[in-house]
Amino acid sequence: MTRRLPTNFVIGGVLVALVVGTAALSLVWTPHNSTQMAISNKFAAPSSTYWLGTDQLGRDVVSQLMAGARNSMSVALIAVLMGGSIGVALGLMASAIGGWVEDGVMRLADLGFAFPALLFAIMLAAVFGPSLGNAVLAIAFINIPVFARVTRGAANQIWTLDYVSAARAAGMNRFAISRDHILPNIGAVIIVQATIEFAVAILAEAALSYLGLGAQPPAASWGRLLSEAQTLMYLAPQLAIYPGLCIVVAVLGFGLLGDGLRDMSEPRLRRER
Amino acid sequence: MGYFIFRRTVGFILTLLAVSVVVFAVMNVLPGDPALTILGMDATEDALAALREQLGLNEPLLTRYVNWVWNALQGDFGISHSFRVPVADLIVERLLMTVSLAVAGMVVTLILALGLGIGAAAQHRKFGDWGVMFLSQLGIAVPAFWLSMLLVLLFAVNLRWLPPGGFAGWSDPMAAIRSLILPTIALAVVQSAVLARVTRSAALEVMRQDFVRTARASGLSRRRVLWRHVLPNAMVPIVTIVGMQFASLVTGTIVIENVFYLPGLGRLIFQSISNRDLPTVQALVMLFAAIVVTANFVVDLLYVVIDPRLKARA
Numbered sequence: 001m002t003r004r005l006p007t008n009f010v011i012g013g014v015l016v017a018l019v020v021g022t023a024a025l026s027l028v029w030t031p032h033n034s035t036q037m038a039i040s041n042k043f044a045a046p047s048s049t050y051w052l053g054t055d056q057l058g059r060d061v062v063s064q065l066m067a068g069a070r071n072s073m074s075v076a077l078i079a080v081l082m083g084g085s086i087g088v089a090l091g092l093m094a095s096a097i098g099g100w101v102e103d104g105v106m107r108l109a110d111l112g113f114a115f116p117a118l119l120f121a122i123m124l125a126a127v128f129g130p131s132l133g134n135a136v137l138a139i140a141f142i143n144i145p146v147f148a149r150v151t152r153g154a155a156n157q158i159w160t161l162d163y164v165s166a167a168r169a170a171g172m173n174r175f176a177i178s179r180d181h182i183l184p185n186i187g188a189v190i191i192v193q194a195t196i197e198f199a200v201a202i203l204a205e206a207a208l209s210y211l212g213l214g215a216q217p218p219a220a221s222w223g224r225l226l227s228e229a230q231t232l233m234y235l236a237p238q239l240a241i242y243p244g245l246c247i248v249v250a251v252l253g254f255g256l257l258g259d260g261l262r263d264m265s266e267p268r269l270r271r272e273r
Numbered sequence: 274m275g276y277f278i279f280r281r282t283v284g285f286i287l288t289l290l291a292v293s294v295v296v297f298a299v300m301n302v303l304p305g306d307p308a309l310t311i312l313g314m315d316a317t318e319d320a321l322a323a324l325r326e327q328l329g330l331n332e333p334l335l336t337r338y339v340n341w342v343w344n345a346l347q348g349d350f351g352i353s354h355s356f357r358v359p360v361a362d363l364i365v366e367r368l369l370m371t372v373s374l375a376v377a378g379m380v381v382t383l384i385l386a387l388g389l390g391i392g393a394a395a396q397h398r399k400f401g402d403w404g405v406m407f408l409s410q411l412g413i414a415v416p417a418f419w420l421s422m423l424l425v426l427l428f429a430v431n432l433r434w435l436p437p438g439g440f441a442g443w444s445d446p447m448a449a450i451r452s453l454i455l456p457t458i459a460l461a462v463v464q465s466a467v468l469a470r471v472t473r474s475a476a477l478e479v480m481r482q483d484f485v486r487t488a489r490a491s492g493l494s495r496r497r498v499l500w501r502h503v504l505p506n507a508m509v510p511i512v513t514i515v516g517m518q519f520a521s522l523v524t525g526t527i528v529i530e531n532v533f534y535l536p537g538l539g540r541l542i543f544q545s546i547s548n549r550d551l552p553t554v555q556a557l558v559m560l561f562a563a564i565v566v567t568a569n570f571v572v573d574l575l576y577v578v579i580d581p582r583l584k585a586r587a
Contacts, residue, residue: 111291113517113569114562116524123299126546126554203416207528210418211543223416230422230532233437237426244419251414 009260015253019246023069032060034067035218043236055239056232065246067220071132072250075214076201079136080194083143088190090144091151092182095159096174105148112145117204118211125213132221135214139204143197150193154186188265195258199251206247222247278574285570292562293345297338300555341555350556355548360556363541370440370537375526377453378460382518386465387511390472391499394480405469412466417525421459421532428455438533456533460525464518471514475507482506508579516572520565527561 026034031051038058046053052061094105121138128134158164159182167177208214209223217224222243229239308324309316325331329340344351350360393405429437440452479485480503488498530539538557545553 107291111288111295113520114288114292114566115295116520116565118524118527119558119561122542122546122554123296123558126549126551127300127302130546199414203414206416207418207524210416211528211531213546223418226419226422233422233426233430237430240419240422240426244416244422247416247419248411248414251416252410255410255414 006260006263008256009264012253012256012258012260015249016257019069019250019253020073022066023073026063026066026070030060030063030066032063034059034063034220036060052242053238056228056236061239061242064220064225065222065242068222068225068243068246069250071215071219071221072202072205072247075132075136075139075205076198079139079201079205080143080197082136083140084147084190084194084197086140087144087147088151088183090148091153092155092178094148094152095155095182096178102152106152109145109148112142115142117142118207121208121213130213130216132209132215132219135205135208138208139201142204143201146197147190147193150189151186154189155182158182158185188261192258192262192265195254195261199254199258202247202250202254277577281570281573285566288566289563290342292566293342293559294338296555296559296562297341300551300558301334301337345556345559351552353545353550353553355545355550355553360553363553364538364556364560367537367541369443370535371526371530371539373443373449373453374456374460374529374535374537375522377457378464378525378529379522381457381461382464382468382522383515385461386468386472387504389465389469391476391504393469393473394476394503395495395499397477397480402473405473409466409469412462415463417459417463418528418532420462421455421529424455424459425533438535440533440535452533452535456529456535459532460522460529463525464522468511468514468518472507472511475510476503479503479506505579509576512572512575512579516569516575519568523561523564 036059038054041054041058042056044050044054044058050060050062052065054060055064090105090109094102117138120141121135124134124138125131155178164177164181167181172180205214205221206223206226209221210227211223212227215221215224225243226240229236229243233240308321308328308330312320312324329337332340341351348361350364352358353360353363356363389405389409393402396402396405425437428435435455436452438452441448443449476499485498485502488502489495493501526537527539527542529535530537531543534540538560542554542557544550545557
């Protein structure tokens with residue numbers, strides 16, 4: 001008998017495939033150049049040439065949205081990878097050594113929770129000027145405590161198991177045990193968390209770029225497209241719709257996929273739905 | 274009990290100190306020269322030296338940090354580079370705006386989230402439940418700033434019922450409330466999406482317990498059992514999430530103020546970034562982070578009030 005996949009996993013998977021596929025496609029092909037302006041052609045209506053029309057500078061909306069998908073995916077990927085790997089390393093270390101090291105790492109993680117990504121991005125922007133790089137750093141930073149906590153919690157459970165005791169008795173050191181026995185066994189938990197954090201990162205990048213702390217013109221970012229559209233709401237309200245829909249599809253996709261993966265990996269913890 | 278509060282208070286103060294170290298470090302490790310930023314490129318060397326002396330930039334980093342914390346504790350956050358008035362004055366002028374928005378947002382969030390969450394739990398596995406779950410899933414994925422834009426598009430641009438932004442102060446209360454309606458909705462919808470879920474699952478957890486069945490069996494109405502017995506017992510996870518949401522409430526308020534051009538602290542922080550007004554940014558970031566830390570501290574203490582069982586253990 002084949003087991004039925006959770007609905008959220010299926011819907012999330014389809015949405016994620018759509019967004020990632022679009023981002024990948026934009027690497028090799030967009031209908032038009034996303035930054036190419038043609039003022040004479042501004043606010044063109046949707047047509048077979050411009051599927052969703054053009055913006056205030058005559059740029060093709062579809063091409064911009066595709067470039068926005070690429071921007072969104074790369075920012076989320078880099079930020080989650082950076083913050084995630086540091087966080088996982090800290091969590092593994094805390095769990096392996098225990099004692100004051102564990103306490104210290106967890107107190108640091110608490111501290112990280114006092115700084116939402118926005119506050120961190122604000123500090124970086126005030127000191128070094130706003131840029132996409134600083135936005136990525138800020139998002140990566142808030143991921144560190146999240147992953148450190150999740151990793152430590154999951155790792156502590158594995159450390160109590162018999163085969164870990166056996167490995168220790170056999171003379172393996174804590175580092176080797178963490179690498180060979182702990183990490184592979186908490187992989188599922190980390191992947192679930194990473195998928196959910198991917199959604200959070202997409203939202204954060206959009207908000208930071210909207211506020212001018214992320215992607216700078218002419219780089220296409222869904223958040224930046226929305227901030228441009230806001231000044232044109234009386235003139236071209238449709239421009240304020242599409243980028244927002246893209247964000248919702250992407251965030252919903254990764255969120256549902258993460259929930260679905262968790263349901264599949266921890267059937268016992270499955271919440272009443 | 275007393276020991277519990279003591280330990281939490283010490284932890285709270287240490288966290289605040291650590292936060293201040295992080296904020297100070299990030300804002301002051303920059304290679305630039307604040308005096309040059311304020312006076313501009315064509316300032317004379319004498320003027321720069323005088324200003325550096327006045328700002329205390331010649332002092333060692335540690336002295337500057339201690340001075341900053343000491344003065345801040347007495348309500349002195351230094352002088353704003355761009356407005357040339359004390360940062361504390363700037364904050365006081367704008368505090369009411371930000372607090373009004375945050376409080377309104379929080380109140381609407383609680384009403385929406387508790388109502389929808391309990392309602393969904395009562396309707397478990399029926400249409401209402403699915404509807405609430407669907408809406409909250411959607412609410413989590415919608416950026417607050419985009420929701421704001423959609424609200425403006427509908428209620429300000431098309432229907433012309435409400436102003437698209439701005440705030441003229443509380444001297445005309447009706448106008449003030451009208452200006453706050455859209456920002457409050459935008460802030461609350463996103464917040465309550467998460468909270469409604471937590472409320473629902475916490476309520477479901479409680480509803481499975483025997484005393485709920487007993488209460489129903491003893492003839493209490495469904496509604497009375499829900500609000501009188503289920504909700505109070507579901508409060509611990511709900512309050513936890515409310516505390517954790519303070520971080521996103523603070524972030525949300527900053528974002529929403531900028532979407533609706535509301536003259537509060539969130540606008541001020543962005544004006545200060547464009548003016549490279551570091552003392553103001555530093556004070557505001559510290560203030561916002563302190564609010565988040567304080568909220569979490571208060572939540573820790575609230576647990577004891579909500580759940581007397583924790584009192585015995587603590």
